[in-house]
Amino acid sequence: MIPPTRWLPMPVLSLLLLVVWLLLQQSVALGQWLLGGVLAILIPVVCRPFWERQPTIKRPLKLLGYFLRVLGDIVTANIQVSKLILDPRGQMRPAFVEYPLTLRENFPITILASTITMTPGTVSAHLRLDGRTLLIHALDVADTRALIDEIHQRYERPLMEIFES
Amino acid sequence: MLDTIIEGAVAFMLIAGGAFAFIGSLGMTHLKDFYMRLHGPSKTTTLGVGCTLIGSLIYFSREDGPIIQELLITISAFITAPVSAHMLAKSALHHKLKPDPRTRGNPVELESDKPRHTIEEAPQGDSPLP
Amino acid sequence: MIDMALWIALALFCAAIVLNFYRAVVGPSLPDRVLAVDTMYMNSIALIVLFGIWVNNKDYFEAALLIAMLGFVSTIAICKYLLRGDIIE
Numbered sequence: 001m002i003p004p005t006r007w008l009p010m011p012v013l014s015l016l017l018l019v020v021w022l023l024l025q026q027s028v029a030l031g032q033w034l035l036g037g038v039l040a041i042l043i044p045v046v047c048r049p050f051w052e053r054q055p056t057i058k059r060p061l062k063l064l065g066y067f068l069r070v071l072g073d074i075v076t077a078n079i080q081v082s083k084l085i086l087d088p089r090g091q092m093r094p095a096f097v098e099y100p101l102t103l104r105e106n107f108p109i110t111i112l113a114s115t116i117t118m119t120p121g122t123v124s125a126h127l128r129l130d131g132r133t134l135l136i137h138a139l140d141v142a143d144t145r146a147l148i149d150e151i152h153q154r155y156e157r158p159l160m161e162i163f164e165s
Numbered sequence: 166m167l168d169t170i171i172e173g174a175v176a177f178m179l180i181a182g183g184a185f186a187f188i189g190s191l192g193m194t195h196l197k198d199f200y201m202r203l204h205g206p207s208k209t210t211t212l213g214v215g216c217t218l219i220g221s222l223i224y225f226s227r228e229d230g231p232i233i234q235e236l237l238i239t240i241s242a243f244i245t246a247p248v249s250a251h252m253l254a255k256s257a258l259h260h261k262l263k264p265d266p267r268t269r270g271n272p273v274e275l276e277s278d279k280p281r282h283t284i285e286e287a288p289q290g291d292s293p294l295p
Numbered sequence: 296m297i298d299m300a301l302w303i304a305l306a307l308f309c310a311a312i313v314l315n316f317y318r319a320v321v322g323p324s325l326p327d328r329v330l331a332v333d334t335m336y337m338n339s340i341a342l343i344v345l346f347g348i349w350v351n352n353k354d355y356f357e358a359a360l361l362i363a364m365l366g367f368v369s370t371i372a373i374c375k376y377l378l379r380g381d382i383i384e
């Protein structure tokens with residue numbers, strides 16, 4: 001990715017700010033580009049001290065693939081949860097599952113926790129203070145071991161490849 | 166012809182969004198304990214609102230070119246919903262809300278922090294304390 | 296066709312808000328009520344967007360964006376209060 005410099009400490013954030021500004025203004029006139037560019041440089045410089053160290057994205061293309069997969073999973077997750085809610089017999093098997101994390105950095109863990117919440121039948125409930133286990137509540141799970149394996153294979157391993165490899 | 170397809174897509178998105186949001190709220194109303202109720206709003210309502218927004222995006226893009234502002238709300242909804250669900254679950258664990266008795270697994274966070282022994286029963290012996 | 300879909304969607308969202316209101320009033324615990332209000336603002340975003348389609352005016356988008364931002368921040372603030380502002384802590 002783009003290397004950070006002194007006046008552009010977080011290049012990705014700056015780009016994001018510029019895009020959001022142009023979207024909000026609904027125009028691509030020169031003035032908006034200039035104003036958005038000034039904001040995109042100024043805001044990261046001003047709020048630099050509040051930010052933690054940002055992990056570098058090693059493989060941007062893989063990140064895109066990951067987001068597409070999560071988007072697909074969100075739709076299946078919703079259909080599954082809707083079925084469970086509408087099921088008149090109400091035979092759910094809720095469970096608390098402790099998920100051992102192999103990711104170490106904060107930002108990838110945040111993405112993983114959000115992904116777990118948005119995808120089939122699970123809500124991430126608590127990150128233990130040592131940052132090693134994630135407490136997950138699952139709505140309907142038969143085998144907790146299989147759930148942990150699935151999350152590891154499907155979400156955590158790609159995230160490791162993207163951020164830490 | 167194209168108009169009919171676009172109108173159909175808008176109508177489908179609106180109805181799907183409404184149905185998902187309704188199911189999410191239904192789940193929040195009739196499930197047994199808080200942790201199960203959390204699933205409905207955090208997933209289903211978010212997708213419902215997202216579908217509605219995409220429907221409105223298609224509707225307004227019909228006449229004068231693509232208008233992708235609405236994507237901003239959709240994206241921010243999908244980013245913020247898991248965070249607020251996580252915070253709600255944390256505060257529920259902090260308040261030690263009882264899960265449904267069928268729930269398997271027994272996290273440390275839900276055990277009561279009352280001491281296991283009363284003072285009289287406390288283990289005696291050669292403790293270093295005076 | 297869109298008119299029909301608009302009416303159905305409006306009815307579904309209104310019913311969802313009524314259900315949320317029920318949970319906010321009955322909700323046995325505090326997090327339950329916060330969850331209900333959180334869902335209610337999500338549904339109201341959709342209601343405003345639907346109203347924008349109805350009157351064929353896309354400026355209502357900005358109101359929806361504001362509700363989304365403020366709703367998220369207030370939910371997080373209340374959760375923080377529930378987590379930290381406990382008397383026993």
